[in-house]
Amino acid sequence: MAMTIHCDIVSAEEEIFSGLAQMVVATGTLGELGISYGHAPLLTSLIPGPVRVVKDGGEELVYYVSGGFLEVQPGVISILADTALRADDMDEAAALEAQKDAEHALHNQTGEFDYSRAASQLAEAAAQLRTIQQIRRKARSRG
């Protein structure tokens, strides 16, 4: 059996995942990181993107988080997400729509335009799409 580490994913609204994992892959501010058993204590902030959990039995779960923090303690990974979604619940059409809207807003700037908000909307939509694509890939490799 592979070495496992306990992983908790919580958002302000609910507890998303709690259980043993072989590996957790998340998108930190400085890039993607994969964490498995024996990782050094680590504290990082997360940017919008997918969180992939490889469970004890090898099964993979993908979640989407819109930012938050990740803490690694010996034996425990905690992800404090701002909002976390089960990726299966995500709607690709809605994400595409949101991305288009945000890009549109960025191109047609008017006087009182909130640049940072539109940019963060765009980043979130793009991250959601990335998550959905990851799930697709997973489904394809399995099928």
Added chain:
Amino acid sequence: MAVGKEIRTKIASIQSTQKITSAMEMVAASKMRKAQDRMEVGKPYARRMRSVVGHIANANPEYQHMYMLEREVKRVGFIVVATDRGLCGGLNINLFKATIASMRSWADQDIGIDLCLIGAKGAAFFGSYGGNIAAATRDIGEEPVISDIIGSVKTMLDAYSDGTIDKLFLASNEFVNTMTQNPTIEQLLPLPAEDSSEMKHHWDYLYEPDAQELLEGLLTRYIESQVYQSIVENGACEQAARMLAMKNATENAGELIDDLQLVYNKARQAAITQELSEIVSGAAAIG
């Protein structure tokens, strides 16, 4: 026969009061369930957050954030979480009493106090009681959102950062069960270090990006989540206390009606008896 008209009017008015209080009891009972759900839902996040921050306090960080450093106390801040509406028994007043007791112990040491009041009842009370109100938020409603309180909390955090206040407390009600709510006063800042036996050796996190930026964000988020959780918990307390207060009021109204009904029946019976004896004695006089 116009016996005890006043009593009957009184009974009717108490009955309509009773209807109102029993309706309020039922409304509070259904709202309490929702508020309790909301409280349970937020708990895992708040608990995780607290344990992460507890770990940070136990680590030996390369960078000491000012939220973690004890300093000489010249002025303290209180965030008081009260309700927006009344008719919830002694919930608010018990909290204010506990807060005032704690405030007095600081005032005795010549230490000034800044208040941040959440909920209309807190603003009303401390407005007349006195105290320096630095920030106030009202109308948080039954479904509080974190963005509503960020402004008030930021005022207090800024006051802590620029050295206006040197300690920050959170006063709110703790939900024990439907019958019991406890006023509690917790220290938010500086972060009270946790005594845990695990992880005593010298260690520190790897920080990405750098410690300062990360801790700033995380600790602010921590304070906000603690305040938010206490507001949600206070909401559950409010509904539970109101349910209990209205239940008592309904029962009292019932007792009052029974008593008045007895008085009324006695008066009516006395009037009938009197009338009868008048007729009998009249007939005897004629015969």
